[in-house]
Amino acid sequence: MPEVPDYWRIADDVIADVRSKNLKPGDKLPSIAELREKYGVSHGTIQMSYARLEALRVIRRQQGKGIFITDPKTWMREP
Structure with missing residues (x-):
């Protein structure tokens, strides 16, 4: 089974933290x-x-301010 790339794993960690x-x-x-x-x-x-x-x-990125979590209702599906 192929290993998950680091960038994918990090993104999944952020998503898990939101969930x-x-x-x-x-x-x-x-x-x-x-x-x-x-x-x-x-x-x-x-x-x-x-x-x-x-x-x-x-x-979402805000130039000069940082990167922020969006409202999960706009992207997260219920399990």
């Missing part, structure tokens, strides 16, 4: 540097995670 309500709408995500240190991955890997989350509408 468990550890992250709420409007919460600011940690900086790229903080996530790089936490996961031991490259800048590009974190950028790819953020790109995946943005494509799924889990996050």
Whole structure:
């Protein structure tokens, strides 16, 4: 079975935190540097995670302010 890429795993961790309500709408995500240190991955890997989350509408970027969690009602399906 193929291993899940790091960027996918990191994005899944963020989604899991939203589902468990550890992250709420409007919460600011940690900086790229903080996530790089936490996961031991490259800048590009974190950028790819953020790109995946943005494509799924889990996050929104605000130029000069940061990256924030969106309202899960707009993207999360009930299990």
